[in-house]
Amino acid sequence: MDNKIVYLNGQYLPLNEAKISVMDRGFLFGDGIYEVIPSYSGHLFHFEQHMERLDNSLSSIRLTNPHDRAQWLEILTPLLDANLDQSIYLQITRGVADKRDHAFPQNITPTVFAMSSTISPFNDVDSGAKALSVDDSRWELCNVKATTLLANILLRQQAVEKGCAEAILVKDGYVTEGAASNIFAVIDGILITPPKSHEILPGITRDVILEIAEENNIPYSEDIISLDALKTAGEIWLTSSTREIIPIVQLDNEIIANGKPGPIWQTMNQLFQAYKKSRL
Ligand code: PDD
Numbered sequence: 001m002d003n004k005i006v007y008l009n010g011q012y013l014p015l016n017e018a019k020i021s022v023m024d025r026g027f028l029f030g031d032g033i034y035e036v037i038p039s040y041s042g043h044l045f046h047f048e049q050h051m052e053r054l055d056n057s058l059s060s061i062r063l064t065n066p067h068d069r070a071q072w073l074e075i076l077t078p079l080l081d082a083n084l085d086q087s088i089y090l091q092i093t094r095g096v097a098d099k100r101d102h103a104f105p106q107n108i109t110p111t112v113f114a115m116s117s118t119i120s121p122f123n124d125v126d127s128g129a130k131a132l133s134v135d136d137s138r139w140e141l142c143n144v145k146a147t148t149l150l151a152n153i154l155l156r157q158q159a160v161e162k163g164c165a166e167a168i169l170v171k172d173g174y175v176t177e178g179a180a181s182n183i184f185a186v187i188d189g190i191l192i193t194p195p196k197s198h199e200i201l202p203g204i205t206r207d208v209i210l211e212i213a214e215e216n217n218i219p220y221s222e223d224i225i226s227l228d229a230l231k232t233a234g235e236i237w238l239t240s241s242t243r244e245i246i247p248i249v250q251l252d253n254e255i256i257a258n259g260k261p262g263p264i265w266q267t268m269n270q271l272f273q274a275y276k277k278s279r280l
Contacts, residue, residue: 006115007075015115024111026093028100030148032111033057034091038119038241042082043280045241047073049204053145054090060144063094066110079116087242090114091147121244125269128249128261129165131238133227134158136169136176136199143198155179165246166238171199174224178238181246182206183225186235186264191220205239212271218264235262245269 008018025031035054038045051069058065067075076088091113097105122129138151156179159167167179176194177183182203184193191213196202213220230236234257236248245268247261 004115005079006113007079008113009111012078018113020111020113021096023096023098023100024093025095025097025105026091026111026147029102030146030150031061032091032093032147033061033063034089034145034147036241037076037088037090039080039084039086039088039116040276041085041280042080044073044076044080044088045276045279046204046208049207053202053204056143057145058092060141061094061146062104063092063110066092066112075112076114079114081116085119085121086116087119088114088116093147119242121242122246123244123269125261125266128247128256128259129238130163130250131166131168131178131236131248131252132159132162132164133170133175133230133252134167136171138169140198142176142200143196143202145201152179166248168230168236168238168248168251170227173228174226175230176200177203178240181238181240181243183230184209184235184237184239185225185230185233186262187225187229187233189219189234191218191264191268192223192225193220194224195222203239203241205241205244208272208275209239209245209268212268212275216267216271218268233257235265237265237268245272 003014003016005012006015006018035050037050055065093111095108095110097108134155155167166181169176175183177200184191231251231254236256238246247265249256249259
């Protein structure tokens with residue numbers, strides 16, 4: 001095991017010494033919230049936006065943020081490495097109760113954990129990835145970044161077992177997002193992504209892509225996408241903080257366009273890399 005230094009409840013310690021109680025509500029119920037923030041060369045990317053989403057997630061589960069933004073910055077900074085691209089994972093659970101009871105315990109202290117991992121986002125301009133469409137079996141609070149990810153991991157696993165990089169989730173004939181990513185399609189030359197709702201996580205990478213599209217006059221729209229329309233799309237991308245923008249070149253048995261990452265992906269990926277550098 002990589003015995004890196006992690007943060008747990010006020011202490012920095014080697015990963016194999018970071019321990020929580022079996023009575024932690026995160027362990028017993030998945031009663032917690034998380035965030036994943038990319039860090040490029042030691043700089044947190046869109047820290048404020050990730051903190052805002054964290055606040056929204058915490059208030060949805062009626063948990064008070066144990067730290068303000070300055071404190072979070074202080075907690076996360078020692079985990080950053082100026083020589084690496086990293087993802088910073090942070091998690092807050094409702095804390096450790098003395099008995100297992102679904103209802104919230106009174107007066108407990110949240111558990112706070114953070115760690116960093118190196119990332120190597122998708123950057124192969126010549127070949128893309130495959131995706132599998134599956135029924136979206138998740139709950140109705142998909143806008144909340146909850147640690148309760150059983151449905152997402154089962155869906156991702158189905159995709160992995162079919163040799164695919166990601167599962168594309170479908171509800172009532174329309175795509176929502178990936179198991180751990182947002183979705184974009186290029187249809188009739190327009191970049192389309194489903195609108196924000198309780199059915200998707202409001203991805204920070206998604207917002208950046210829309211901002212870049214706006215600034216560069218790339219036509220885009222936030223609209224619903226049917227699975228049928230997706231199968232005949234010119235391009236499909238999946239986006240996240242850890243993988244950036246993955247071009248999908250095969251969906252189920254359909255080859256997308258000519259089976260290569262498309263021209264709008266090439267342009268967007270270059271603009272995205274430049275955008276990242278401009279924020280260091
Ligand atoms: N997941 N949708 C879901 C369900 C996700 O889990 C994620 C990210 C996204 C993309 O959001 P963002 O662009 O802010 O990373 C969309 C993270 C990376 C994870 O669970 O590890």
